[in-house]
Amino acid sequence: MTKVHNFSAGPCILPQEVLKQASEAVVNFNELDLSLIEISHRSKDFVEVMENARSLVKELLNIPDGYQVVFLQGGASLGFLMAAYNFLSEGETAAYINTGAWAGKAIKEAQRIGNVNVVASSEDKNFNYIPKGFGIPSDAKYLHFTSNNTIFGTQFKKYPISRIPLLCDMSSDIFSKEIEVNKFDLIYAGAQKNMGPAGTTLYIVKESALGKTGNDIPTMLDLRTHIKKDSMFNTPPVFPIFVSMLTLQWLKKNGGVKWIQSINEQKAKTLYDEIDRNPLFEGVTEKEDRSTMNATFVLKDDQQKETFDEMWKAANISGINGHRSVGGYRASMYNALPLESVQALVDVMKELERTKG
Amino acid sequence: MTKVHNFSAGPCILPQEVLKQASEAVVNFNELDLSLIEISHRSKDFVEVMENARSLVKELLNIPDGYQVVFLQGGASLGFLMAAYNFLSEGETAAYINTGAWAGKAIKEAQRIGNVNVVASSEDKNFNYIPKGFGIPSDAKYLHFTSNNTIFGTQFKKYPISRIPLLCDMSSDIFSKEIEVNKFDLIYAGAQKNMGPAGTTLYIVKESALGKTGNDIPTMLDLRTHIKKDSMFNTPPVFPIFVSMLTLQWLKKNGGVKWIQSINEQKAKTLYDEIDRNPLFEGVTEKEDRSTMNATFVLKDDQQKETFDEMWKAANISGINGHRSVGGYRASMYNALPLESVQALVDVMKELERTKG
Numbered sequence: 001m002t003k004v005h006n007f008s009a010g011p012c013i014l015p016q017e018v019l020k021q022a023s024e025a026v027v028n029f030n031e032l033d034l035s036l037i038e039i040s041h042r043s044k045d046f047v048e049v050m051e052n053a054r055s056l057v058k059e060l061l062n063i064p065d066g067y068q069v070v071f072l073q074g075g076a077s078l079g080f081l082m083a084a085y086n087f088l089s090e091g092e093t094a095a096y097i098n099t100g101a102w103a104g105k106a107i108k109e110a111q112r113i114g115n116v117n118v119v120a121s122s123e124d125k126n127f128n129y130i131p132k133g134f135g136i137p138s139d140a141k142y143l144h145f146t147s148n149n150t151i152f153g154t155q156f157k158k159y160p161i162s163r164i165p166l167l168c169d170m171s172s173d174i175f176s177k178e179i180e181v182n183k184f185d186l187i188y189a190g191a192q193k194n195m196g197p198a199g200t201t202l203y204i205v206k207e208s209a210l211g212k213t214g215n216d217i218p219t220m221l222d223l224r225t226h227i228k229k230d231s232m233f234n235t236p237p238v239f240p241i242f243v244s245m246l247t248l249q250w251l252k253k254n255g256g257v258k259w260i261q262s263i264n265e266q267k268a269k270t271l272y273d274e275i276d277r278n279p280l281f282e283g284v285t286e287k288e289d290r291s292t293m294n295a296t297f298v299l300k301d302d303q304q305k306e307t308f309d310e311m312w313k314a315a316n317i318s319g320i321n322g323h324r325s326v327g328g329y330r331a332s333m334y335n336a337l338p339l340e341s342v343q344a345l346v347d348v349m350k351e352l353e354r355t356k357g
Numbered sequence: 358m359t360k361v362h363n364f365s366a367g368p369c370i371l372p373q374e375v376l377k378q379a380s381e382a383v384v385n386f387n388e389l390d391l392s393l394i395e396i397s398h399r400s401k402d403f404v405e406v407m408e409n410a411r412s413l414v415k416e417l418l419n420i421p422d423g424y425q426v427v428f429l430q431g432g433a434s435l436g437f438l439m440a441a442y443n444f445l446s447e448g449e450t451a452a453y454i455n456t457g458a459w460a461g462k463a464i465k466e467a468q469r470i471g472n473v474n475v476v477a478s479s480e481d482k483n484f485n486y487i488p489k490g491f492g493i494p495s496d497a498k499y500l501h502f503t504s505n506n507t508i509f510g511t512q513f514k515k516y517p518i519s520r521i522p523l524l525c526d527m528s529s530d531i532f533s534k535e536i537e538v539n540k541f542d543l544i545y546a547g548a549q550k551n552m553g554p555a556g557t558t559l560y561i562v563k564e565s566a567l568g569k570t571g572n573d574i575p576t577m578l579d580l581r582t583h584i585k586k587d588s589m590f591n592t593p594p595v596f597p598i599f600v601s602m603l604t605l606q607w608l609k610k611n612g613g614v615k616w617i618q619s620i621n622e623q624k625a626k627t628l629y630d631e632i633d634r635n636p637l638f639e640g641v642t643e644k645e646d647r648s649t650m651n652a653t654f655v656l657k658d659d660q661q662k663e664t665f666d667e668m669w670k671a672a673n674i675s676g677i678n679g680h681r682s683v684g685g686y687r688a689s690m691y692n693a694l695p696l697e698s699v700q701a702l703v704d705v706m707k708e709l710e711r712t713k714g
Binding site: 003004006008009010013014020022023024026032033034040041073074078081105108112190192197198199216218221233235236237238239 | 597
């Protein structure tokens, strides 16, 4: 079977063996003669899935004691509101870094709860870099940022050094590299990049930091609700959590986050080296801020677009059209994308050079 | 293969052919050589799924013009908050009927937004009946109720006649019988009973009734956000929506809601007739309020529990233990449960009578 080289920006490629296991569980889960999706979430079999998924998160990210892990719903889009609700009160100020569309939405939701001080922004250059050297007000309640900007292809290579708590939307690079969880009061991430399918959102939270706002938080938006009930306050999104568990098992079995980080760096180097070498292409972002997850690039001469598009489609490459707000191309290289797929894209870029250069 | 008789209260039984189609799509969707769960939600193929799912809801429930259908996340538990946010302001009063655990949670969330007038309750008898003959204050903004009470096994057979708008949590009986949507300003329902797997929540809303509260509604909790973006404001829960679409296709192909209603009535009659006839058993709820979805019943003599439990397990029956707040047994007979499964349970009840009676 010709395998598609799947560069989709998310939902995105997942490991083949995970898809196979997930497919089997949809007809017969754990030899129960029942589907995973038609059993009670309170059954022993599903409770075990939930517990495995939470444990794998803790183990793979080396999460210290005092942190809680829950799998919720609503995507990072609901997370923007929950982050503010759980950590900010009316009249207080939170610091936000604006590195693009998602950061902007996080700011908007926080403004409903308290005051927002945008301490740094890269909006002046259509978000093609990560701001540096800005001050962080010590009286702000927290500093919020987006670790990787899927649309623009930028990524924080070093996290801000801050005396106030860090809150981070890591939707598009969690599990792609080692992180120091103890630097954060809250990490949240939609599953649909490196962790699993769309439909569940991971929250990693320092428990002692909760309950300090005095806010009357709606039940479902209060992280303590879900922690108290072991992530089962209401019916959880069973299938997305199960597939996340399988994906984390795959990651662990193969060597964990350290292993995938080295592969991700190799994939990114392979593609960016070609973007820089090939006279027909150029990158969109500042080199030092380039994302290992999402490489954005353009053709220097737009007249070659038609040929290039035909060539990569013929090579079974999928999902590299750029986001409408940036244009050009975006190759997303999430955990499950093999180096061979990046090589296939590089080969097409070289081939274009040979025919057009 | 011995098929399990799956009486689970939810997540619950789904049609075998739906599970098979869903399983296949997890490895290869629409012959794309890609999994359903690894493609962009903005791709033509998934947009079609979303549109089909929304159209099937409209068609199967005969929804009149002026109503919008969206598939969101968070379950009815988040719906409790969204209902109030979108229809109630601070200082205003809403009327609620308290028929059990879920209604109680709906009341709690609404109290954060405005005033709640509990106009009727069956709490005095552990929610074993549906209140009737109560007044509905004409100055309340709306009347909210839970159409079917999964835990207690009661169901509204007739909807309240009201001059104020009706809002209803139909999580556990939507698509089980014909309804008049035009009586409601809002219907919402978690998918995981008659519609699909856990992980998505259906909202059917009269569009002209929105935007009247003056509330500053958080983006993700504002129904207008999702209507404006055709239910794709952010990444939707792809798999749960796809399986919901398949389940609705199955329902349509077989004859729609009218067809399933007659089967559901037949299943309920078969079981309740046996509960009433068999001297060893008795029902938990008032007869006129018995749910066609969830039949709650007890053994008159608890000493027969061990034998009965062994017998139904031996007959491959699953999921009939009662909820801890009611005890005894609960047989959930959602759309996909065949009459044969109900007959299998009835046979075991008769067999117990023969051996113990």
